[in-house]
Amino acid sequence: MQSELTADVEPIRFVGQTDGTLELLDQTLLPVELTVINCSDVETVWEAIKKLRVRGAPAIGIAAAYGVVIGLQTVGDEDAAAFWKRLDEVTDYLAGSRPTAVNLFWALDRMKRVAHELRDAGKSIAEIRVALLEEAKAIHAEDRETCRAIGRHGAAELKDAANFLTHCNAGGLATAEYGTALAVFFTLQDDGKDLHVFVDETRPLLQGARLTAWELSQRKIRATLICDSMAAQVMREGRVDAIVTGADRIAANGDSANKIGTYSLAVLAKAHGIPFYIAAPISTFDMAIDSGDEIPIEERASEEITHGFGKQTAPAGISVYNPAFDVTPAELIQGIITERGVISPVTKEMVAQMFAAE
Numbered sequence: 001m002q003s004e005l006t007a008d009v010e011p012i013r014f015v016g017q018t019d020g021t022l023e024l025l026d027q028t029l030l031p032v033e034l035t036v037i038n039c040s041d042v043e044t045v046w047e048a049i050k051k052l053r054v055r056g057a058p059a060i061g062i063a064a065a066y067g068v069v070i071g072l073q074t075v076g077d078e079d080a081a082a083f084w085k086r087l088d089e090v091t092d093y094l095a096g097s098r099p100t101a102v103n104l105f106w107a108l109d110r111m112k113r114v115a116h117e118l119r120d121a122g123k124s125i126a127e128i129r130v131a132l133l134e135e136a137k138a139i140h141a142e143d144r145e146t147c148r149a150i151g152r153h154g155a156a157e158l159k160d161a162a163n164f165l166t167h168c169n170a171g172g173l174a175t176a177e178y179g180t181a182l183a184v185f186f187t188l189q190d191d192g193k194d195l196h197v198f199v200d201e202t203r204p205l206l207q208g209a210r211l212t213a214w215e216l217s218q219r220k221i222r223a224t225l226i227c228d229s230m231a232a233q234v235m236r237e238g239r240v241d242a243i244v245t246g247a248d249r250i251a252a253n254g255d256s257a258n259k260i261g262t263y264s265l266a267v268l269a270k271a272h273g274i275p276f277y278i279a280a281p282i283s284t285f286d287m288a289i290d291s292g293d294e295i296p297i298e299e300r301a302s303e304e305i306t307h308g309f310g311k312q313t314a315p316a317g318i319s320v321y322n323p324a325f326d327v328t329p330a331e332l333i334q335g336i337i338t339e340r341g342v343i344s345p346v347t348k349e350m351v352a353q354m355f356a357a358e
């Protein structure tokens with residue numbers, strides 16, 4: 001069913017109080033169909049993250065935080081032991097949905113930390129349950145402002161550029177709203193810039209074609225969809241001033257994991273003398289790992305490649321390798337645009353300095 005899809009559709013919405021439900025815009029059906037799934041149990045939230053009905057590092061973290069609230073609904077306030085056992089069960093369960101986006105684990109750890117601090121302060125289970133919903137809402141609200149700040153810093157950094165290329169979707173659909181990489185383009189537009197964006201379709205799940213192209217068209221930003229393999233050609237033709245992508249996990253030295261195909265863009269950008277930027281919130285930094293070598297890379301089902309576009313496009317039984325992410329080394333990154341400012345050059349020292357800043 002062709003629905004009227006507008007850019008003000010919220011990808012994530014929690015409805016009700018501690019006994020409420022989580023509404024998620026099913027991104028696997030975009031841009032053709034507008035369907036909202038209603039999550040009333042943690043299994044539905046887990047499946048939505050796993051199947052990319054909700055996706056994008058910050059959005060995954062927000063959904064998981066609400067998933068904790070929903071998962072705890074199966075136990076009452078009267079049995080404290082059951083509540084704490086269930087909290088561990090639910091956070092461990094959600095942590096197993098996807099391995100790469102560190103925001104998932106950052107959000108789950110934050111929810112557990114709040115619960116334990118309140119327990120240690122002598123609060124009741126009922127009070128802790130309410131506080132956890134408020135914490136999930138805080139994570140959600142903070143990300144809205146974080147994205148705006150990333151947009152402001154990115155637009156200032158790239159004020160002299162007009163022609164961009166991006167990969168996958170790091171827009172409002174991947175966050176609370178407004179996005180990270182796309183926030184830079186939205187802010188430049190709001191500042192009066194007439195910009196153009198080449199959009200990689202981003203195989204195999206086509207987040208670029210289905211989601212980024214849609215978000216840019218909704219905002220009437222000039223965009224041209226290309227196959228991933230065409231990126232080098234448009235760079236060689238001199239049609240790209242800068243590349244901006246999102247990230248799913250950034251190591252302490254600045255190595256950045258993002259959708260598969262990002263690393264090749266960074267190598268191509270270097271070959272063509274084009275600045276390559278990552279846009280990501282501080283919550284995407286994993287300071288517990290020294291380099292990108294330690295970032296777990298999700299491998300997904302073969303069918304995403306052999307049965308894309310709704311039909312079989314490869315011989316049965318063919319061997320398939322389907323890593324969903326790759327890692328761009330810090331030396332290929334001109335700058336990492338965060339809500340606190342731009343990290344450039346991207347060194348361990350500069351990352352640590354930004355991470356420690358308020």
Ligand SMILES: CSC[C@H]1O[C@H](OP(=O)(O)O)[C@H](O)[C@@H]1O
Nearest residue numbers: 055056057168170174246258259
């Ligand atoms: C703002 S984070 C967006 C980030 O997440 C995407 O991955 P997925 O669609 O698999 O969740 C992609 O890496 C984007 O850059």
